[in-house]
Amino acid sequence: MTSGPLPRILRRRGEPEYPTFLELFFDLVYVFMLSRLAAGLAEDLTVRGAAQTAVLLMAAWWVWVLTAWLTDLFNPRLPVIQATVLAVMFGTLLMAIAVPQAFGRYGWLFVAAYFGIHLVRDAVLIPGTRVNPSIQARSIRVLFWFGVTAAPWVAGVFVEGTARLLLWALAVAIDLGSARAGWPTPRLGRTELASQIFTGTHLSERHRAIFIIALGELVLTTGRGLSLSDFQAGRVAASALGFASAVLLFLLYFHRVRQLLAPSNVGVVERVRPGTSTSYSHLVMVAGVLVVSTSVSLVTDRPFGPTPAGWAAIILGGPALFLLGGALFDAVVTGRLLWSRAVGVVLLGALVPAVIPLPPLAVQVVANLVLLLLLVGETWAPRLRPVRTPAPAR
Numbered sequence: 001m002t003s004g005p006l007p008r009i010l011r012r013r014g015e016p017e018y019p020t021f022l023e024l025f026f027d028l029v030y031v032f033m034l035s036r037l038a039a040g041l042a043e044d045l046t047v048r049g050a051a052q053t054a055v056l057l058m059a060a061w062w063v064w065v066l067t068a069w070l071t072d073l074f075n076p077r078l079p080v081i082q083a084t085v086l087a088v089m090f091g092t093l094l095m096a097i098a099v100p101q102a103f104g105r106y107g108w109l110f111v112a113a114y115f116g117i118h119l120v121r122d123a124v125l126i127p128g129t130r131v132n133p134s135i136q137a138r139s140i141r142v143l144f145w146f147g148v149t150a151a152p153w154v155a156g157v158f159v160e161g162t163a164r165l166l167l168w169a170l171a172v173a174i175d176l177g178s179a180r181a182g183w184p185t186p187r188l189g190r191t192e193l194a195s196q197i198f199t200g201t202h203l204s205e206r207h208r209a210i211f212i213i214a215l216g217e218l219v220l221t222t223g224r225g226l227s228l229s230d231f232q233a234g235r236v237a238a239s240a241l242g243f244a245s246a247v248l249l250f251l252l253y254f255h256r257v258r259q260l261l262a263p264s265n266v267g268v269v270e271r272v273r274p275g276t277s278t279s280y281s282h283l284v285m286v287a288g289v290l291v292v293s294t295s296v297s298l299v300t301d302r303p304f305g306p307t308p309a310g311w312a313a314i315i316l317g318g319p320a321l322f323l324l325g326g327a328l329f330d331a332v333v334t335g336r337l338l339w340s341r342a343v344g345v346v347l348l349g350a351l352v353p354a355v356i357p358l359p360p361l362a363v364q365v366v367a368n369l370v371l372l373l374l375l376v377g378e379t380w381a382p383r384l385r386p387v388r389t390p391a392p393a394r
Contacts, residue, residue, distance in 0.1 A: 288322030
């Protein structure tokens with residue numbers, strides 16, 4: 001696969017594939033990040049607010065993905081890699097601090113932390129892999145594309161409103177899209193999408209961990225709402241339904257994913273294309289959990305009264321996003337669509353105009369009932385086809 005000696009910092013075959021404690025510690029900063037994003041969406045429940053939250057989430061997610069890939073390809077037990085992970089963790093903390101005012105006065109902090117993270121990482125990886133040019137080229141390609149997106153990221157700091165949103169949306173789309181294309185770079189070509197660079201077991205465990213972190217933020221929101229409820233009946237009911245949402249999302253995720261990512265179904269390595277697709281589909285699922293968290297905070301604050309159309313879209317849209325991500329993930333791993341998830345997305349979308357006359361608490365009940373119906377159907381339906389192990393890529 002590569003020519004030349006293997007860099008000392010590279011993960012060797014046969015080394016433990018499960019995440020280290022440091023990697024799990026790193027994930028904790030995302031409880032704070034997701035909490036800030038959910039709170040920001042709840043405060044600005046508009047199309048613009050949703051778009052801004054999506055851009056910030058994708059940037060934060062991209063940092064997490066590159067860190068997961070870093071500890072997948074390079075030995076996370078080496079002090080230099082551990083120091084790099086801790087530096088990235090601190091940078092992510094600064095990004096989270098900037099989130100509420102990222103489209104205001106703290107845009108510079110968000111961008112500075114975002115690029116500081118990437119510069120620190122590449123400052124370690126590029127010199128550390130110089131003994132093997134083919135491996136070093138991977139990090140150089142990533143650095144090249146961050147140089148490409150530097151212009152819209154930095155330009156966005158000096159403008160406001162729609163201009164910043166459009167520039168940053170373009171930048172983060174290029175960041176994610178360039179990876180999907182293998183980071184094509186002048187003279188260096190691209191990282192071949194058939195190359196084997198991901199450890200299957202490690203990457204699958206990292207995805208499970210970040211999903212649990214997202215659920216942890218949802219539980220935190222539920223607990224915070226209950227603690228401030230003065231135990232009023234409507235707010236207690238909303239908090240209880242929020243906890244039920246967390247349980248249902250947990251069960252739906254692991255009912256399917258533990259089959260698809262079981263050790264017997266995960267290869268020793270994953271190739272670039274399914275590796276990136278798996279990360280992107282988990283982004284959609286995590287976004288769904290974040291939106292559910294936002295809806296729980298809204299309903300806990302005002303469980304009764306009329307339901308604005310935006311609220312109905314958020315309450316039902318969170319579960320729909322989660323189901324969409326699950327359907328995409330299933331399609332990536334098995335090569336076919338899990339129709340129950342697709343039907344759930346359509347059903348939740350169709351119910352939005354129908355539930356507007358209901359109070360927010362009742363809409364929350366409807367969302368949970370749809371999730372419960374899908375869970376029961378997928379668990380007990382006799383015609384549910386068994387999971388097929390995907391054929392090895394060639």
